[in-house]
Amino acid sequence: MGKVKILTGVIGKGKGGMSLFAVGLFERLDPEKFDVTFLTNDPEPYFGKEILAHGGHLAYIPSRLRYPLAHKKALRKILREGNFDVCHIHLSTASNIDPLIEAHRAGVPRVIAHSHNTGVEGNALARLLHRKNAGKIQKYTTDRLACSRLAGEFMYAGADFTVVKNAIDLDRFAYSPETRRRMREQLGFGDKLVVGHIGRMSMQKNPRYLLETFRAVKDLEPESVLCYVGDGPMEGEIRQHAEELGILPDIVFTGQVPNPQDYLCAFDCFLLPSLFEGLGFVVIESACSGLVCFASDVIPEEARVCDLVRTFSLSEKPEAVAKRIVSQRQDPAVRAGQGERLRELGYDFASQKRQVEAIYTGERSL
Numbered sequence: 001m002g003k004v005k006i007l008t009g010v011i012g013k014g015k016g017g018m019s020l021f022a023v024g025l026f027e028r029l030d031p032e033k034f035d036v037t038f039l040t041n042d043p044e045p046y047f048g049k050e051i052l053a054h055g056g057h058l059a060y061i062p063s064r065l066r067y068p069l070a071h072k073k074a075l076r077k078i079l080r081e082g083n084f085d086v087c088h089i090h091l092s093t094a095s096n097i098d099p100l101i102e103a104h105r106a107g108v109p110r111v112i113a114h115s116h117n118t119g120v121e122g123n124a125l126a127r128l129l130h131r132k133n134a135g136k137i138q139k140y141t142t143d144r145l146a147c148s149r150l151a152g153e154f155m156y157a158g159a160d161f162t163v164v165k166n167a168i169d170l171d172r173f174a175y176s177p178e179t180r181r182r183m184r185e186q187l188g189f190g191d192k193l194v195v196g197h198i199g200r201m202s203m204q205k206n207p208r209y210l211l212e213t214f215r216a217v218k219d220l221e222p223e224s225v226l227c228y229v230g231d232g233p234m235e236g237e238i239r240q241h242a243e244e245l246g247i248l249p250d251i252v253f254t255g256q257v258p259n260p261q262d263y264l265c266a267f268d269c270f271l272l273p274s275l276f277e278g279l280g281f282v283v284i285e286s287a288c289s290g291l292v293c294f295a296s297d298v299i300p301e302e303a304r305v306c307d308l309v310r311t312f313s314l315s316e317k318p319e320a321v322a323k324r325i326v327s328q329r330q331d332p333a334v335r336a337g338q339g340e341r342l343r344e345l346g347y348d349f350a351s352q353k354r355q356v357e358a359i360y361t362g363e364r365s366l
Helices: 017-028 048-053 068-081 098-105 124-134 149-156 177-187 207-220 235-245 260-266 281-288 318-327 339-344 349-360
Strands: 004-011 034-040 057-060 086-091 110-115 143-146 193-198 224-229 251-255 269-272 293-296 309-312
Touching (some): 004 017, 004 098, 017 034, 017 048, 017 086, 017 349, 034 048, 034 068, 048 057, 086 098, 098 110, 110 349, 124 149, 177 260, 193 207, 193 260, 207 224, 207 269, 207 318, 260 281, 269 281, 293 318, 309 318
Parallel strands (some): 004 086, 193 269, 224 251, 269 293, 293 309
16 A cells, blocks of 8 residues: 655745644654645745655645736646645635645545634735635535634634644653753843743734733833744834833844744743634643743633643733733742643644544544
């Protein structure tokens, strides 16, 4: 019996949560059983080298926004000539379901949609397309997956679905006191209270609330710093607002980093005031590192994995959240990772791999 041929994606220049999930899953599939090709909308995707190094393949498709006809034509050609057994497409919204439609039309035996979000970040057209397409997904798919119950309800318009937990590398995100010491020395944090955030600089992550909360933290604890890890379309606006608030000198902007686990070790707390989240992948990573995480209450139940995850309503003033951050400051001497707890909950790669491989091979389906 030959390998199961899988087409997945779509990836691009960014290092977002969906790409991290898709590539992390791919790297753990049995290479003797599965042959994986990634759809990419960029000739040189962020994870391209890793994919090729692990024996995967890349299939380029033009941007749907800039070249809609060429986009569909390329998809159709790839799917009709690729003889794929599985097409597994990761979605943040239903605004573009062309890969699912073309896979269905090409006769791919197993067509899988995988929801990773609970809201639409974009213009009115994106919201309109999502509403229009969400009800169509069931027609073009054999399986529907979601990172949480809320993500499935958002994407599938009442159709049934299976929750697949977003696993993380529990060893990689384990807490290390030595890494904490090294990173804080390297970044010049000293004994300051370090409020951390890792995420794309976009509307979804609610950066204005983030900055205003840190401004209030500074009022309560002058010896504090915000470490802002990530980049994105709102970077200029974020820097401008930080300057207006008088906190720009107190923020360390790192851009995208290859070692987020080291930064989590250096933080004293994590702040995630998102407007919506499919899961809140970084919440799971923070918990694994034994870090207190203050997150808006839009995160789904699946992300509330232990008592280190503490939620607040976005109707609360930033000053109220700041008081909690300062009063509940974590003692690094007693900080302990939560890897075993997460393993018990099924957030390890081994559990995820077994579940997804069973879906790919038809041993488990909706």
